[in-house]
Amino acid sequence: MTNQSSWFETAVADLVDPQDQRVWSIIVSLFGDMAQEPGAQISGGALTQIIEPMGIKPEAIRVALHRLRKDGWIESDRIGRVSRHVLSEFGRTQSAAVTPRIYARDSAPVEHxxxxxxxxxxxxxxxxxxxxxxxxxxxxxxxxxxxxxxxxxxxxxxxxxxSPQTAPKWIQDRLCPPELRASCRALLTAVQNAAKTHPEEWTPTPLQSATLRTLLVHRWRRVVLRQPDLPAAFYPPDWVGPACRNSIIRMLDLLPRPSAAILSGSG
Amino acid sequence: MTNQSSWFETAVADLVDPQDQRVWSIIVSLFGDMAQEPGAQISGGALTQIIEPMGIKPEAIRVALHRLRKDGWIESDRIGRVSRHVLSEFGRTQSAAVTPRIYARDSAPVEHxxxxxxxxxxxxxxxxxxxxxxxxxxxxxxxxxxxxxxxxxxxxxxxxxxSPQTAPKWIQDRLCPPELRASCRALLTAVQNAAKTHPEEWTPTPLQSATLRTLLVHRWRRVVLRQPDLPAAFYPPDWVGPACRNSIIRMLDLLPRPSAAILSGSG
Missing domain, CATH: 3.30.70 (Alpha-Beta Plaits)
Incomplete structure (x- = not known):
């Protein structure tokens, strides 16, 4: 095992959600990040190779895909032995609605x-x-x-x-609940750990890059979409949202999106 | 009966509160209007002459004075057959606190x-x-x-x-309740009636002036102090407060305050 592949494994272990890995939700994050454009396909094979390193079994992926089809999020077809999946119109709309908030590089508090x-x-x-x-x-x-x-x-x-100027603790706790703050702190620590040990000369394979991007986007999505951008006064003192956003965005910048050919299995 | 004394009687009849004449409250209005300065006295005789035309019996005035002494609002003494009453320190403080709002010639809505x-x-x-x-x-x-x-x-x-810009009906009804609006409309009508029939050449006696001033201040006090000056949006469309204030102030301007000598019974 090289130093580089071992870093990939360490980073995956850091970034896997310790509490709850809902596979359908991970797949939604993956499509939103890498196959949101109309016509963008992901082959069943690529999906498995991206998701399996997270410790998720192919059977769980199949079940999640079935559920996402049933809920109208994705559409699938199969040519010979190759299955291909695309976001449905509904799935693309849902995905597009939250993309700006997930990927925003800065997020000013909204004061009015x-x-x-x-x-x-x-x-x-x-x-x-x-x-x-x-x-x-x-x-x-x-x-x-x-x-x-x-x-x-x-x-x-x-x-x-x-235009709130100050806020009592109960408002901060209501809008930015303690467990959300804890999730955000845990994610920040995970990303900082991965960044610290990241070998400078490391270049990911396209599918390694996809695995790490999916994990980052998935974890961050579940923090950032839990609340709107609040007035500054409404954030509790221990809220690390901005630092977390920065470290997520910095690490995504190191991880290129795989080409359409690789994702669709035609590469 | 001259035309003038008959107008006085009509005006008193117009301005007497149709619902509730609490005598102690009328006396408070009277002191606030004519004997608020330290040392300003009102003799028992003047008090009776001012208040009796409102249809209030001397016995009711004695009972009210007794209550006001007991509550610490006024102090009384008697030299020979002449009783004299003054506001206590407490009574003067209470009176002074509301005087600016009662006599303000304009009252801008408070927007912040x-x-x-x-x-x-x-x-x-x-x-x-x-x-x-x-x-x-x-x-x-x-x-x-x-x-x-x-x-x-x-x-x-x-x-x-x-800085409220609009308000739903329930807020207007809560802050400016329908019965307060009705009281204000009734008072406006009463003052307008009195003003309409007022003979131009009429000059009140000092005690007639005092009776009418007391009635005007008493009725207006019970409207204007029922609420603070609200944001404009919080007043209901049928609120006639500003018109009522104008007509009260205009009529008070026609009615000179009696001299200290007349009020103290030494005139």
Missing amino acids: WHLLIAEDGTGTQVLEDVMLSDDYIPIGRNIAMRAGAAPLQAEGLLALDI | WHLLIAEDGTGTQVLEDVMLSDDYIPIGRNIAMRAGAAPLQAEGLLALDI
């Missing part, structure tokens, strides 16, 4: 928000209806907030522009 | 406010403690507001500056 306040009692239902259709964050039984300016019409709700 | 938001559940108690000591207005179980900038330290509450 608005509140919707419902009347106690009957108003709570009105607020719940609004929250069903828009991405408001509840901060109390009858209060929700969202980035941007207050709507002019708010259907019986009091709409108020806010 | 802040909210305090408590965490659901345990936080409600924290908010209630703050409301006990400061004049926050509750707008929900766990939300209160007050004019001015948000405090830097808010003891576990989320403090947010707001």
